[in-house]
Amino acid sequence: MRCKEIEKLLPDFVSNKLSRTETQAVREHMKTCARCREEQESLRNIFLLLDNVKNLESASAKPVNVLAGVRTRINAGRKIRTPWVSLPRLVPYATVSAAILILGFFLLRTPQPDGKEYQIFTEQEERMLLQEIDTDSFTFEELLALSQTSFEEITSNSLLDLPDDAFITASEALTPINENDALTYALATTDPEDVLESLPSEVSEKILENFEKQSPL
Amino acid sequence: MYMAYRENMTERTDEELIARCKNGDRHAFDTLVTRYQERIYWIIKRMVRNHDDAIDLTQDVFVKAYQKITSFREDSGVYTWLYRIGINMSLNHLRKRKLRQLLSFDDLSMEVPSDDQTPSQIHEKEEMRRLISNAIERLPEKQKIVFLLRYYEELPYEDISTILGTSVGGLKANYFHAAKKIEAFVRNAL
Structure with a gap:
């Protein structure tokens, strides 16, 4: 076997989890390969440490019992919030959050005080995001219009049909101190879970990746 | 009689328990929870590094399993199914936490496990x-x-x-x- 194949066996070799044949193959290889012998040595040391720590954890671990909690939740009919199960309930929130998000990235695209122009999404991601939101209640054109309008207008035009609790949440998120602080305020007061949960995972993952790479926050 | 029934349940295989769960046997489901809660808790705990979150998510895993048990096709073992649910829930939890951290300036990088009572x-x-x-x-x-x-x-x-x-x-x-x-x-x- 070549080094590439041997190295994949090394963690299990040092943990004594290989079959007899594999163990023999690794031993044979190491007789003539100093690099793999060295690799094996350093892995053996780290697995010794890992084993020690694992034993320490096991010794101090408290028993886990979630049965009562599970029963209570099942009896209470508690719903697990998964994107597709809870989507209908989230639509009003998601729509408002999406509007904020859209507004956010248009604001970020305008030159900031430091002269830079931040772009959170690629064009393709924008399209994906906009298409997803489109299925909720806004059309692409409406969202574009929303992104170019004022917060007061969004509030008056878009939120009045929401249920009371959603209206309050959305209103709080959308009441800006002034336009320059709008993005920070909106991001800080919007529950990102609603945004994320309303989107397919591939879109939310991309959003997250881009936030990490390019967020000016 | 009841205790004998419960004890008898712990000796059942996963497949038998799943079949009973699908027929609405709550005790069979309890047995599955008891059998796998430690393993599910620990994989989640190691992923989210927080005891309370791990307990909460472990409960969510079993509630979700209970809700979906009738559609569980048994192509794989029940514990691989539970692990998959647990891992997906942990990843979602971590992503949300990460985004929340980014948006609210929370610093979770210094978070340590909550069970540290180190002498x-x-x-x-x-x-x-x-x-x-x-x-x-x-x-x-x-x-x-x-x-x-x-x-x-x-x-x-x-x-x-x-x-x-x-x-x-x-x-x-x-x-x-x-x-x-x-x-x-x-x-x-x-």
Whole structure:
């Protein structure tokens, strides 16, 4: 076997989890390969440490019992919030959050005080995001219009049909101190879970990746 | 009579319990919870690194399993199914936490497990535990999951392959690279 194949066996070799044949193959290889012998040595040391720590954890671990909690939740009919199960309930929130998000990235695209122009999404991601939101209640054109309008207008035009609790949440998120602080305020007061949960995972993952790479926050 | 029934339940195989669950037997489901709660809790705990969140998510895993049990097709073992639910929930939880952290300036990088009641005698060991925990935390997502499932849960590669939908060869490579990165992290930190 070549080094590439041997190295994949090394963690299990040092943990004594290989079959007899594999163990023999690794031993044979190491007789003539100093690099793999060295690799094996350093892995053996780290697995010794890992084993020690694992034993320490096991010794101090408290028993886990979630049965009562599970029963209570099942009896209470508690719903697990998964994107597709809870989507209908989230639509009003998601729509408002999406509007904020859209507004956010248009604001970020305008030159900031430091002269830079931040772009959170690629064009393709924008399209994906906009298409997803489109299925909720806004059309692409409406969202574009929303992104170019004022917060007061969004509030008056878009939120009045929401249920009371959603209206309050959305209103709080959308009441800006002034336009320059709008993005920070909106991001800080919007529950990102609603945004994320309303989107397919591939879109939310991309959003997250881009936030990490390019967020000016 | 009732106790005898409960005791009898613990001797049932997973397949028997699942069949009973599908017929609405809550005690059979309780037995599954009792049988797998520790394993599910620990994989989640190692991923989210917070006891309370791990307990909450573990409960969510079983509630979700209960809700979906009738659609469980038994192509794989029940524990691989539970692991998959647990891992997906943990990843979602971590992503939300990360986004919340980005948006609200929370600093979770210094978060330590909440169960640290370290007596001074084992301070060094506790430090080592944190070091290992930090090393694992820094692994790429896929390598981290493979490492947790293989090293801590001691799952066969075939089961991990079922859970993650990755070839056994790929998993072995992931496991090796994860171990190498942990080794390098620890070496640099000491």
